[in-house]
Amino acid sequence: MAAAIALAGRTRGLTAPNPNVGCIIVRDGRVIGRGWTQPGGRPHAEAAAIADAGGDIAGSTVYATLEPCAHVSERGPACSDLLAVARPERVVIGAGDPDPRTNGQGAERLRAAGIAVTEGVEAAACRASMAGFLTRLATGRPQVTLKMGLSIDGGLAMDDGRSRWITGPAARAHAHVERARHELILVGRGTLAADAPKLDVRVAGLEARSPRPVLLSAHAEGLPEGWLHIASPNDIASLPGDHLMVEGGAGAAAAFLSADLIDRLAVYRAPILIGAARTLGDIGLTDLLQAHGRWQMVDMRALGGDRLEIYERRRS
Amino acid sequence: MAAAIALAGRTRGLTAPNPNVGCIIVRDGRVIGRGWTQPGGRPHAEAAAIADAGGDIAGSTVYATLEPCAHVSERGPACSDLLAVARPERVVIGAGDPDPRTNGQGAERLRAAGIAVTEGVEAAACRASMAGFLTRLATGRPQVTLKMGLSIDGGLAMDDGRSRWITGPAARAHAHVERARHELILVGRGTLAADAPKLDVRVAGLEARSPRPVLLSAHAEGLPEGWLHIASPNDIASLPGDHLMVEGGAGAAAAFLSADLIDRLAVYRAPILIGAARTLGDIGLTDLLQAHGRWQMVDMRALGGDRLEIYERRRS
Ligand SMILES: NC(=O)c1ccc[n+]([C@@H]2O[C@H](COP(=O)([O-])OP(=O)(O)OC[C@H]3O[C@@H](n4cnc5c(N)ncnc54)[C@H](OP(=O)(O)O)[C@@H]3O)[C@@H](O)[C@H]2O)c1
Ligand SMILES: NC(=O)c1ccc[n+]([C@@H]2O[C@H](COP(=O)([O-])OP(=O)(O)OC[C@H]3O[C@@H](n4cnc5c(N)ncnc54)[C@H](OP(=O)(O)O)[C@@H]3O)[C@@H](O)[C@H]2O)c1
Numbered sequence: 001m002a003a004a005i006a007l008a009g010r011t012r013g014l015t016a017p018n019p020n021v022g023c024i025i026v027r028d029g030r031v032i033g034r035g036w037t038q039p040g041g042r043p044h045a046e047a048a049a050i051a052d053a054g055g056d057i058a059g060s061t062v063y064a065t066l067e068p069c070a071h072v073s074e075r076g077p078a079c080s081d082l083l084a085v086a087r088p089e090r091v092v093i094g095a096g097d098p099d100p101r102t103n104g105q106g107a108e109r110l111r112a113a114g115i116a117v118t119e120g121v122e123a124a125a126c127r128a129s130m131a132g133f134l135t136r137l138a139t140g141r142p143q144v145t146l147k148m149g150l151s152i153d154g155g156l157a158m159d160d161g162r163s164r165w166i167t168g169p170a171a172r173a174h175a176h177v178e179r180a181r182h183e184l185i186l187v188g189r190g191t192l193a194a195d196a197p198k199l200d201v202r203v204a205g206l207e208a209r210s211p212r213p214v215l216l217s218a219h220a221e222g223l224p225e226g227w228l229h230i231a232s233p234n235d236i237a238s239l240p241g242d243h244l245m246v247e248g249g250a251g252a253a254a255a256f257l258s259a260d261l262i263d264r265l266a267v268y269r270a271p272i273l274i275g276a277a278r279t280l281g282d283i284g285l286t287d288l289l290q291a292h293g294r295w296q297m298v299d300m301r302a303l304g305g306d307r308l309e310i311y312e313r314r315r316s
Numbered sequence: 317m318a319a320a321i322a323l324a325g326r327t328r329g330l331t332a333p334n335p336n337v338g339c340i341i342v343r344d345g346r347v348i349g350r351g352w353t354q355p356g357g358r359p360h361a362e363a364a365a366i367a368d369a370g371g372d373i374a375g376s377t378v379y380a381t382l383e384p385c386a387h388v389s390e391r392g393p394a395c396s397d398l399l400a401v402a403r404p405e406r407v408v409i410g411a412g413d414p415d416p417r418t419n420g421q422g423a424e425r426l427r428a429a430g431i432a433v434t435e436g437v438e439a440a441a442c443r444a445s446m447a448g449f450l451t452r453l454a455t456g457r458p459q460v461t462l463k464m465g466l467s468i469d470g471g472l473a474m475d476d477g478r479s480r481w482i483t484g485p486a487a488r489a490h491a492h493v494e495r496a497r498h499e500l501i502l503v504g505r506g507t508l509a510a511d512a513p514k515l516d517v518r519v520a521g522l523e524a525r526s527p528r529p530v531l532l533s534a535h536a537e538g539l540p541e542g543w544l545h546i547a548s549p550n551d552i553a554s555l556p557g558d559h560l561m562v563e564g565g566a567g568a569a570a571a572f573l574s575a576d577l578i579d580r581l582a583v584y585r586a587p588i589l590i591g592a593a594r595t596l597g598d599i600g601l602t603d604l605l606q607a608h609g610r611w612q613m614v615d616m617r618a619l620g621g622d623r624l625e626i627y628e629r630r631r632s
Contacts, residue, residue, distance in 0.1 A: 148469075150468075150469070150470065151470070151607070152466075152470070152581070152583060152611070152625075152627065153464075153466065153470040153595060153596045154466065154467070154468070154469040154470015154471065154593070154595060155470065155595075158601070158604060162604060163604070164604065165604065166604065254591060257589060257591065265468070265589075267468060270608075271611045271612060271613055271627060272604075272607035272608055272610065272611065273573060273581075273596065273599060273601075273607060273610075273611065274596075274599075274601060274604070274607060275570060275573065275596050275597060275598050275599030275600070275601055276596075276597055276598040276599070276601070277470070277595060277596075279469055279470060279471075279593060279595055280469045280589065280590075280591050280592075280593075281591060281592055282591050282592040283589060283590075283591030283592070284591070285474070285589075285590060285591055285592070287478075288474060288478060288479070288480065288481065288482065288588075288590070291467070291588035291589060291590060292586075292588055294588070294589075295468070295587045295588065295589070296587060296621075297587055297623070305612075307613070309468075311468065311587060
């Protein structure tokens with residue numbers, strides 16, 4: 001299932017409105033087929049994996065990060081029907097598909113065809129690998145990641161605004177790869193005016209994966225060509241794509257945090273102290289108690305001399 | 317040597333002006349003696365370990381975190397002379413003793429007595445275990461640790477000063493144990509006035525290890541009984557003890573950082589965002605480039621939902 005999740009990551013940010021799914025087919029201890037949702041959302045991962053196996057998967061075990069779909073569309077048959085015909089011995093499923101057109105019916109159709117089904121394997125990791133799709137399905141808006149480059153003492157910049165550089169080259173390169181995993185990247189008007197940032201992916205081989213820039217501002221004047229515009233964080237539901245990265249500055253970050261629209265924090269932390277620094281600013285907190293229980297660190301890694309801390313918003 | 321270092325930690329903060337040393341004696345694969353510098357600085361670790369072994373250590377291997385001393389004092393004989401008489405087969409030394417009265421002469425005296433000597437084993441870890449002693453020897457002042465309880469975004473408190481609580485019970489308990497490893501604990505007048513803090517060690521069994529409180533203020537008025545006073549961070553050389561913890565607040569912390577008198581940062585980091593927060597304030601930085609290359613993370617651990625990050629000042 002870990003291998004299937006890795007395959008699913010290949011088209012993260014390219015499959016909306018479909019989920020990015022991964023699929024691996026194993027027979028006699030050998031991988032005979034690998035597939036992932038293709039850009040634009042079709043073919044689905046299972047169809048791609050069956051094709052990769054040359055069509056014959058009888059007696060195999062199929063691992064899929066998401067329950068195979070049960071709905072026929074103009075763009076192709078339902079994956080559960082495809083599998084019922086192809087007759088693997090077993091289908092191992094990660095996450096259930098909450099889409100009402102599937103939602104258990106995919107697994108049921110496989111069982112009805114006499115195929116063994118195991119559900120919920122590494123379900124949390126599978127859900128995390130398609131958090132954008134699941135967020136859109138549950139809330140109607142993209143998953144939102146707030147990126148911040150911070151000092152030990154929480155500075156985004158010196159108090160006169162200078163912020164070159166807080167983090168080092170390894171962290172900056174990583175941040176560019178992260179951009180490629182998002183369809184949308186947002187800055188506030190302050191950052192547009194101060195930095196005229198390009199917001200593209202400057203990593204060899206990933207240039208074509210640059211996200212669509214979005215401006216947050218009360219008005220759309222001076223919107224650069226090709227950019228989108230929203231007048232409030234609450235308007236993100238209208239944006240195309242399931243993954244939005246909020247790149248800054250402090251005003252935009254605070255506006256999204258105040259609206260409780262950040263799902264994930266990516267903090268690139270440099271081992272420096274700034275002292276008199278620009279920090280986040282008001283996020284609507286009236287009591288320290290409110291601040292607790294919201295964020296959970298889910299990952300951390302070294303990037304050169306810096307560290308990346310990933311926190312997720314706990315919602316229950 | 318790791319076991320000897322652990323023994324050395326038992327009297328950290330209690331042996332000044334002597335170093336806290338650990339010693340283990342092994343014969344035929346068995347530990348026959350364990351010793352550490354006793355409170356007040358005497359007996360030395362080697363003498364304590366020889367006594368623990370019942371006096372007979374012929375043919376053994378002695379592990380000592382610091383080079384055995386070469387100087388006779390009124391309070392006891394030189395450890396290198398003791399060992400020369402006790403005739404272990406080998407002495408394994410961690411750090412060399414920079415004290416001019418020893419500084420290589422201890423090891424030389426052992427070799428002259430026909431005892432094999434290995435030097436520099438786990439030297440960095442040994443030096444770290446007696447950083448207070450080494451800092452005093454090199455600079456004439458105690459080693460200084462700055463403790464801060466911080467949010468993800470670097471807040472020390474909300475902007476109206478409320479700071480209860482940023483970190484949780486596990487972090488607060490750990491901070492009390494850290495206090496016990498210091499002879500001295502300092503706050504600025506602002507913290508004394510606002511919180512009248514007790515600054516003692518409220519951990520069962522460690523009450524007697526409470527450090528001596530020190531006030532940082534331009535004047536000594538209203539100094540609580542039993543407290544010491546300094547009028548400037550630069551006056552710390554006069555304080556008794558080799559380990560000083562700067563407990564806060566922001567003004568005192570910034571004053572010590574501006575004077576470049578912090579050797580070690582202990583950041584208790586809570587997984588919360590505050591937004592509009594009190595932060596460190598001016599530490600004399602005029603350029604972001606200056607901020608880099610000063611701090612290195614040397615340890616990190618989870619404490620309940622919080623994390624402790626330890627940074628050391630790089631000096632070269
Ligand atoms: N260290 C880092 O990670 C990092 C990253 C990016 C930028 N920066 C720095 O941050 C600085 C800019 O920060 P900033 O805070 O001045 O500007 P900003 O956050 O980029 O933009 C602030 C603007 O965003 C708009 N905005 C904010 N909240 C809004 C809301 N609720 N609804 C509609 N519009 C809203 C407003 O534009 P209107 O006034 O037009 O309505 C506001 O003036 C730059 O110096 C940049 O270099 C640092
Ligand atoms: N989150 C945490 O980790 C933490 C820890 C401790 C305290 N706090 C909070 O911090 C707040 C107090 O912070 P604060 O910044 O107002 O006060 P502070 O740092 O405790 O004290 C400031 C005072 O220290 C003295 N001082 C500073 N620099 C000096 C220098 N170079 N030479 C001589 N004296 C110097 C001055 O006293 P004089 O004016 O008398 O000369 C100055 O007014 C309290 O609300 C407390 O609750 C938070």
